Each structure stands twice: as C-alpha cells, then as structure tokens.
Amino acid sequence: MxxxxxxxxxxxxxxxxxxxxxxxxxxxxxxxxxxxxxxxxxxxxxxxxxxxxxxxxxxxxxxxxxxxxxxxxxxxxxxxxxxxxxxxxxxxxxxxxxxxxxxxxxxxxxxxxxxxxxxxxxxxxxxxxxxxxxxxxxxxxxxxxxxxxxxxxxxxxxxxxxxxxxxxxxxxxxxxxxxxxxxxxxxxxxxxxxxxxxxxxxxxxxxxxxxxxxxxxxxxxxxxxxxxxxxxxxxxxxxxxxxNLGRTRMEVIPAAERGTADAGIAAGAFDSCPVVPTLEVRRWRVLWGGTPPGEQRPVVVVLGMLDGGAALVCAVAGAGRAMMAADPSGGPRLPGGQLTTAVAASDALVTVRLAHESRQGYSDRLLVIAPPAATTVRVTGGPDEQVALTGGVGVIEAPYPAKLGLEALDASGATLATAGVAEPSGADFLIAGEPIVHNWD
Structure with a gap:
C-alpha cells in the first residue's frame, strides 16, 4: 500500500x-x-x-x-x-x-x-x-x-x-x-x-x-x-x-435507462452509494452510462428515488473498487473507481460533480443529465452561459463549490426542465448534498 x-x-x-x-x-x-x-x-x-x-x-x-x-x-x-x-x-x-x-x-x-x-x-x-x-x-x-x-x-x-x-x-x-x-x-x-x-x-x-x-x-x-x-x-x-452509513446490495443490477453502463461499474456504484438516514430510497435505477465529453473514463450514474420525486445521485468514474472522490489535501488519485454523490429535486434534470482524473478529489466539471430531447442547457452563475447536450447529456465547467441555475432546452428553445446547484462553501466535501464539516480550529 x-x-x-x-x-x-x-x-x-x-x-x-x-x-x-x-x-x-x-x-x-x-x-x-x-x-x-x-x-x-x-x-x-x-x-x-x-x-x-x-x-x-x-x-x-x-x-x-x-x-x-x-x-x-x-x-x-x-x-x-x-x-x-x-x-x-x-x-x-x-x-x-x-x-x-x-x-x-x-x-x-x-x-x-x-x-x-x-x-x-x-x-x-x-x-x-x-x-x-x-x-x-x-x-x-x-x-x-x-x-x-x-x-x-x-x-x-x-x-x-x-x-x-x-x-x-x-x-x-x-x-x-x-x-x-x-x-x-x-x-x-x-x-x-x-x-x-x-x-x-x-x-x-x-x-x-x-x-x-x-x-x-x-x-x-x-x-x-x-x-x-x-x-x-x-x-x-x-x-x-x-x-454508520449503509450501502445498497443489489441482487440484480437494473439495465441502464440511457446510454451504455458497464456492468462492473454499475455494481460498484450501488455497492458504494451511501444510504443516507432520513432519506429513504424507494427504488433504485441506473439512469445513464457512458463516457462524458472530455472524460477518459466511463461513468455510471445511479439514482435512489425518494418521496416526492427527488433522488439520491451516485456516480462512479472508472473501473475497480470505488472510493469517495474527496481528498482536501489534494493527493494523487488512487487505483480504482471514484464515487461522487449529490441529491436532485427531480430526475428530470440531474447534476453530479465529476471526480478529478489525476487526484483524489473533485474536478471543475459537472455532469448534466437532462431529458433526452434537450439539446442545450442554459446556465446562470457560471463561466458557461450555454452548453450543448448530446442525447440530453453534457458537461458544465464550474469550479467547486458552484451555485448555478440550469434550464434544459429542446431544439425549438422550449424549456423541458429546470434545476439549481448550490454546493456549500466551507465544507471539506459533500455526501448526498450534505456538507461534511470539521471546524474545531
């Protein structure tokens, strides 16, 4: 080691x-x-x-x-x-x-x-x-x-x-x-x-x-x-x-609803996705699998559906046993997959931060999964004002922590879905949208 x-x-x-x-x-x-x-x-x-x-x-x-x-x-x-x-x-x-x-x-x-x-x-x-x-x-x-x-x-x-x-x-x-x-x-x-x-x-x-x-x-x-x-x-x-965060043990891995999900990475995503107390998952889904624009590693995104249509989001980038992609000291990336998590108010427009490719932490890129008919996402609050989507999927450049407004549009300019991103500042890292803080100094 x-x-x-x-x-x-x-x-x-x-x-x-x-x-x-x-x-x-x-x-x-x-x-x-x-x-x-x-x-x-x-x-x-x-x-x-x-x-x-x-x-x-x-x-x-x-x-x-x-x-x-x-x-x-x-x-x-x-x-x-x-x-x-x-x-x-x-x-x-x-x-x-x-x-x-x-x-x-x-x-x-x-x-x-x-x-x-x-x-x-x-x-x-x-x-x-x-x-x-x-x-x-x-x-x-x-x-x-x-x-x-x-x-x-x-x-x-x-x-x-x-x-x-x-x-x-x-x-x-x-x-x-x-x-x-x-x-x-x-x-x-x-x-x-x-x-x-x-x-x-x-x-x-x-x-x-x-x-x-x-x-x-x-x-x-x-x-x-x-x-x-x-x-x-x-x-x-x-x-x-x-x-004592639990994890999900899936007897049968669901098929990917969109894209192509590597079966091993999908299994690792379920195995490493934290089950958060007070957010009761009713159903698990594999939302999307593929290699996002600008990425070298395949990514699988799974959803744990909550009451009211909200979702726990877990994404694993790369093959091998997944480890949380968070290292405040900025150490080099370890072997295996990297897990990032988020929560979404709706499965219609999901965002999750991608893991950094060379170190054990977050990248400056957010993966966006919008409705399949969406061709662009309009961004407020970030360096990109508009990002092209392929099959409803794209990547937004936004340093961590980001505060953004998102609007997914179809080819005619009609709004298909909206969402917000509000990553809190002052947190060492996030788990399912929750800032993990150690502020005893």
Missing part, C-alpha cells in the same frame, strides 16, 4: 463513521487541521472502504492479554479534548467510576496502552440498551488513548474488560465521539456543546437538503439507528457527519 493510500485510508476511518465496536463501511476523510505529533505506530483501522464520510472512529478489539505492541494515538490533545477529560464523569452510572478506574488500572496491559500514558479519567459510565458500559481515557500532557467496554447487566468492569474481542473499543479521543452498539448509540462531545441528530430531511429545489434537528446535549444514549449528527457550540456548527 502506498503512503498516500495509507494516509487516505487512515483519514477515511474518521468523518462519517462513529466510535464503534464493529467496522463501518464509511470513515472520516477529513484531514484534521490541528497539529499532530509523530507517536509511532498508528491505530489499526479495520475499515477497507468502497466509499466513505465526523467524529472519531475507534477500532474494535485490539491487542489481547499478550499485547505485542502499544496503541499509539495520532491526535494531539487540544483545548477541547482536554475539556472532555476535565469534565465530571457523565452517565446514569457515574457512581461506578471508582470501580471502573480500579479495573482499568489493574488491567491496562490488556489494552496495549503505553506506560507513558500515566493518567486515567473515566469519562462516562452508563446503561445503553440492554448493556452497561464505560468510556475512559489514559492520557498524559500531550495525547490520550480512549478505551471503552460494554456488556450485559450483572457483569463487572473486570469481566467487560476481559472480553476484549466483542465488547471493547480502543482509539483516539476526538471532540465528538459516537459508539454504536447492537441496540444503542452512545455519543459525547465537549461540555456545553450540543450534539444534534437529524430527525427528518427534505430535498430543496437547488439540490441541497433541509434538516429538522433535535438537540441531545453533550452526552446522549439513543436507540441504535443510523444518524446524521451535527455539533453546535455557542451557536457555531463545529462538526457534521454521518454515522
């Missing part, structure tokens, strides 16, 4: 995935802007992704009682993560913090935590679904190692720790952390901040999504579910991200 791929996969273990005791198909791609310290061996991330998306992902299990290496955190403690450590122990079983600390200190060798992390803080002790458990941090002045365990009621802290390969987590401590169990989710963030969950979502006409947010405070235990979270501190959105 190249250093670039290693770095990208490490980062992808973080933004849309949560702290969890089992691998998740999506992970954080965001490059943290705060300083890092070279702690040596990085966390072993058991996530090999076909696509991706805040919060910190913690790996399941880890070195057993005969640990051969120490876990080394990759994140330096900052003002906000120190606030998490300094806060009183949270949760409805916080009175057990002393017993938990004794058990952790007596069994620290089972976690693979280095001796230099000479301090311990129990962050929370709580009941979660049919289990109880805890989260804690071994730390020093520079960094922290998060450890956690959950198990059946009636088990002692020692028993939870002993069952390392099913009940425990080990990893970095981040500003927002979410632990997904079989029947519950535990989330915690900086004291005084509000971790909010999207309870409902509606696709707007400009291809953005409006959410109804429910505040859960700085510590929450919720029923197990896929979640879109955001964290608000003093009125500022510090982080947004998905947790």
């Amino acid at each position: 190249s250093r670039v791929e290693e770095r990208l996969r490490e980062e992808m273990a973080r933004a849309v995935s949560g702290v969890r005791p089992a691998p998740d198909p999506y992970g954080r791609l965001l490059r943290r802007k705060r300083s890092r310290r070279p702690f040596g061996i990085a966390a072993v991330v058991a996530v090999v992704v076909a696509g991706l998306v805040g919060g910190q992902a913690l790996t399941a299990g880890g070195p057993g009682p005969d640990a051969m290496y120490d876990f080394r955190p990759t994140l330096v403690l900052n003002e906000r993560t120190r606030q998490i450590i300094d806060a009183p122990t949270r949760g409805d079983r916080a009175d057990r913090a002393g017993a938990v600390a004794d058990a952790l200190n007596a069994n620290r060798g089972k976690w693979g935590v280095g001796a230099e992390f000479d301090r311990l803080k129990v962050l929370f002790v709580a009941r979660a679904g049919e289990r109880w458990g805890f989260g804690a941090a071994f730390y020093n002045r520079d960094a922290a190692v998060y450890v956690g365990a959950f198990g059946a009621e009636g088990k002692s802290a020692e028993e939870l720790i002993a069952d390392r390969y099913t009940n425990t987590q080990t990893g970095d401590l981040s500003e927002f952390n979410a632990i997904s169990l079989e029947d519950a989710t535990v989330a915690f963030t900086v004291p005084g901040c509000d971790a909010q969950v999207a309870a409902a979502s509606v696709v707007r006409t400009d291809g953005t999504v409006e959410h109804t947010w429910v505040g859960e405070g700085d510590f929450a235990v919720l029923p197990r579910a896929d979640h879109l979270w955001r964290v608000v501190c003093d009125g500022v959105v510090r982080e947004t991200g998905f947790r």
Whole structure:
C-alpha cells in the first residue's frame, strides 16, 4: 500500500463513521487541521472502504492479554479534548467510576496502552440498551488513548474488560465521539456543546437538503439507528457527519435507462452509494452510462428515488473498487473507481460533480443529465452561459463549490426542465448534498 493510500485510508476511518465496536463501511476523510505529533505506530483501522464520510472512529478489539505492541494515538490533545477529560464523569452510572478506574488500572496491559500514558479519567459510565458500559481515557500532557467496554447487566468492569474481542473499543479521543452498539448509540462531545441528530430531511429545489434537528446535549444514549449528527457550540456548527452509513446490495443490477453502463461499474456504484438516514430510497435505477465529453473514463450514474420525486445521485468514474472522490489535501488519485454523490429535486434534470482524473478529489466539471430531447442547457452563475447536450447529456465547467441555475432546452428553445446547484462553501466535501464539516480550529 502506498503512503498516500495509507494516509487516505487512515483519514477515511474518521468523518462519517462513529466510535464503534464493529467496522463501518464509511470513515472520516477529513484531514484534521490541528497539529499532530509523530507517536509511532498508528491505530489499526479495520475499515477497507468502497466509499466513505465526523467524529472519531475507534477500532474494535485490539491487542489481547499478550499485547505485542502499544496503541499509539495520532491526535494531539487540544483545548477541547482536554475539556472532555476535565469534565465530571457523565452517565446514569457515574457512581461506578471508582470501580471502573480500579479495573482499568489493574488491567491496562490488556489494552496495549503505553506506560507513558500515566493518567486515567473515566469519562462516562452508563446503561445503553440492554448493556452497561464505560468510556475512559489514559492520557498524559500531550495525547490520550480512549478505551471503552460494554456488556450485559450483572457483569463487572473486570469481566467487560476481559472480553476484549466483542465488547471493547480502543482509539483516539476526538471532540465528538459516537459508539454504536447492537441496540444503542452512545455519543459525547465537549461540555456545553450540543450534539444534534437529524430527525427528518427534505430535498430543496437547488439540490441541497433541509434538516429538522433535535438537540441531545453533550452526552446522549439513543436507540441504535443510523444518524446524521451535527455539533453546535455557542451557536457555531463545529462538526457534521454521518454515522454508520449503509450501502445498497443489489441482487440484480437494473439495465441502464440511457446510454451504455458497464456492468462492473454499475455494481460498484450501488455497492458504494451511501444510504443516507432520513432519506429513504424507494427504488433504485441506473439512469445513464457512458463516457462524458472530455472524460477518459466511463461513468455510471445511479439514482435512489425518494418521496416526492427527488433522488439520491451516485456516480462512479472508472473501473475497480470505488472510493469517495474527496481528498482536501489534494493527493494523487488512487487505483480504482471514484464515487461522487449529490441529491436532485427531480430526475428530470440531474447534476453530479465529476471526480478529478489525476487526484483524489473533485474536478471543475459537472455532469448534466437532462431529458433526452434537450439539446442545450442554459446556465446562470457560471463561466458557461450555454452548453450543448448530446442525447440530453453534457458537461458544465464550474469550479467547486458552484451555485448555478440550469434550464434544459429542446431544439425549438422550449424549456423541458429546470434545476439549481448550490454546493456549500466551507465544507471539506459533500455526501448526498450534505456538507461534511470539521471546524474545531
């Protein structure tokens, strides 16, 4: 594995995935802007992704009682993560913090935590679904190692720790952390901040999504579910991200409605297309396949139809296992296909940003799929005022992020469909129109 791929996969273990005791198909791609310290061996991330998306992902299990290496955190403690450590122990079983600390200190060798992390803080002790458990941090002045365990009621802290390969987590401590169990989710963030969950979502006409947010405070235990979270501190959105995004498994790949879709790329598009909470897909379609103007790689576009005629849009460019085409650091493109996503208010006029051909990120080109009879698309707000279409398909030059108005016209000049593009500024990348933000600096 190249250093670039290693770095990208490490980062992808973080933004849309949560702290969890089992691998998740999506992970954080965001490059943290705060300083890092070279702690040596990085966390072993058991996530090999076909696509991706805040919060910190913690790996399941880890070195057993005969640990051969120490876990080394990759994140330096900052003002906000120190606030998490300094806060009183949270949760409805916080009175057990002393017993938990004794058990952790007596069994620290089972976690693979280095001796230099000479301090311990129990962050929370709580009941979660049919289990109880805890989260804690071994730390020093520079960094922290998060450890956690959950198990059946009636088990002692020692028993939870002993069952390392099913009940425990080990990893970095981040500003927002979410632990997904079989029947519950535990989330915690900086004291005084509000971790909010999207309870409902509606696709707007400009291809953005409006959410109804429910505040859960700085510590929450919720029923197990896929979640879109955001964290608000003093009125500022510090982080947004998905947790446990699912993927679509298609027994039979639908035929392409337009163009010619490579079967392997189409299968990869379904396999990597993120299933977004609060946007329930009713039906899947392969809208179009082919090589867009100016592209060297074949592209397949699939739609997940939503209520009201809106659609989740996923496009994969190139053959091979698809990876999300987003790398804020601008690294070179990795082998395989590249996935880009969007939402559309209607399937009559669909736009999705194309992946960059030479690096792991977005290009300055938007693929447009209009009605087959459309011969041109009129553009407002971009460098191109009008773009020719072939069979209703074309490419608009528009640097990311773009805010455009589109009008598809037939040969007589009649309007066949209209749509908007409103890619938000200040986002590291987008998943299904949602800006993924990590703004803790």
